[in-house]
Amino acid sequence: EDQVTQSPEALRLQEGESSSLNCSYTVSGLRGLFWYRQDPGKGPEFLFTLYSAGEEKEKERLKATLTKKESFLHITAPKPEDSATYLCAVQETKAAGNKLTFGGGTRVLVKP
């Protein structure tokens, strides 16, 4: 069974203090790994898809990387508006459609 574990559960940062979030996964075959951002009271907002080990993607202050067992979301010089819950999800090769298995999320708070 697919398993996705995110760490830490919560992260408090000072504005400008870079950090990394971890997503460890176990799947029989990975079709894709997804990162989403979720603000309170809203649905998840798509950030990145990674398909193969060694792949990297960037968007503003965020950079996602992928290995065969885990993914990292690096936040460089974060701003208060980066405060949110970051969700990692995997899509297995044999999953119907593009069903996602999510981790529990990392709640990030960036203080000014």
Next chain:
Amino acid sequence: GAGVSQSPRYKVAKRGQDVALRCDPISGHVSLFWYQQALGQGPEFLTYFQNEAQLDKSGLPSDRFFAERPEGSVSTLKIQRTQQEDSAVYLCASSSTLNTEAFFGQGTRLTVV
């Protein structure tokens, strides 16, 4: 519409009451998913439609949960005889083709009292 729309945004139900939650996916999106999100947790898969066909309902927690998408567009998630443990946010997502990202609605927060 521009995004996935869900209604109602909030629903309070008395235990034992039936509820129906609606999802309007992005126009033209073939795939539609329902997820359940408990407070402080990640979303959990409930069911998946490709057009009007329900191809995977393995995540539905009991036979009190039923989903339909009769014309391959709007979908309804129905919960019969609601229980307190059904309290959660129900998220709908749609995507255009396989291997592309899913776009989520804002969810319906269901509270069973």
